[in-house]
Amino acid sequence: MLAIERRDLILKKLRETGRVQVSELSKTLGVSRMTVHRDLDALADEGFIDKVFGGAVLAVEHRQIPQTGTCAVCGRPINIHTRVVLNTQVGEDIETCCPHCALLLLEARNDIVSGLAVDFIHGKMINIKTATFLVDPDVTVCCTPAVLCFADDKEAKRFQIGFHGELAPLRSAQKLTAKHMDLSS
Ligand SMILES: [Zn+2]
Ligand SMILES: [Zn+2]
Structure with missing residues (x-):
């Protein structure tokens, strides 16, 4: 598997679960932990993820946040520029x-x-x-x-x-x- 394919898979998994572990990725991708770390470093450099102890989380800017449409406090429609x-x-x-x-x-x-x-x-x-x-x-x-x-x-x-x-x-x-x-x- 190419590095770019692995990185796509890591991002996909992060979007599904919010967090990945280096040990787990090393097993599922069949590569060494060093390689996983390198992939995570590359993704972190590009701003997609933040490395955390033992793994990584999706960077705040790339998280999918569900929209409900109205404010839980005042009931106004949600404005995406201020929400x-x-x-x-x-x-x-x-x-x-x-x-x-x-x-x-x-x-x-x-x-x-x-x-x-x-x-x-x-x-x-x-x-x-x-x-x-x-x-x-x-x-x-x-x-x-x-x-x-x-x-x-x-x-x-x-x-x-x-x-x-x-x-x-x-x-x-x-x-x-x-x-x-x-x-x-
Ligand atoms: Zn409100
Ligand atoms: Zn308001």
């Missing part, structure tokens, strides 16, 4: 219209283990745990107060200069958004 997908402990995906609703949900529930949001500048899905949030800037995107999500905090700061609002990491952004909602009700 957030949260994952619960039992592996359920919850979709919200924008970071505003996602933060309110995170504040209300304690069974959310991870989440992906759309970077406001680049439009890529990014990990909410490492993202920077801008709460209540002078822009209208979806819900009020608006909450924007940035992978790069320098870009977030530059955006804040023009549009105001408060910058915060996930936990504080949750609190801030919940506080805004309390004040407005």
Whole structure:
């Protein structure tokens, strides 16, 4: 089997299962672990996967995320430019219209283990745990107060200069958004 065929098979398996093990791949592909590592390195260099201990996972940008169509919090239609997908402990995906609703949900529930949001500048899905949030800037995107999500905090700061609002990491952004909602009700 050619390297490119093996890499296609690895990607196919990752799309099905979300995670692959080096030992398992070495058996099913009939090649050495070294070869599997080389294949995984190549796929990681191309940005398709992230290597993790003993194997690999599909890179965030390449994960297939099911779309349900409406926000789990406010019921608005989901806008693909602002949507957030949260994952619960039992592996359920919850979709919200924008970071505003996602933060309110995170504040209300304690069974959310991870989440992906759309970077406001680049439009890529990014990990909410490492993202920077801008709460209540002078822009209208979806819900009020608006909450924007940035992978790069320098870009977030530059955006804040023009549009105001408060910058915060996930936990504080949750609190801030919940506080805004309390004040407005
Ligand atoms: Zn919503
Ligand atoms: Zn919204």
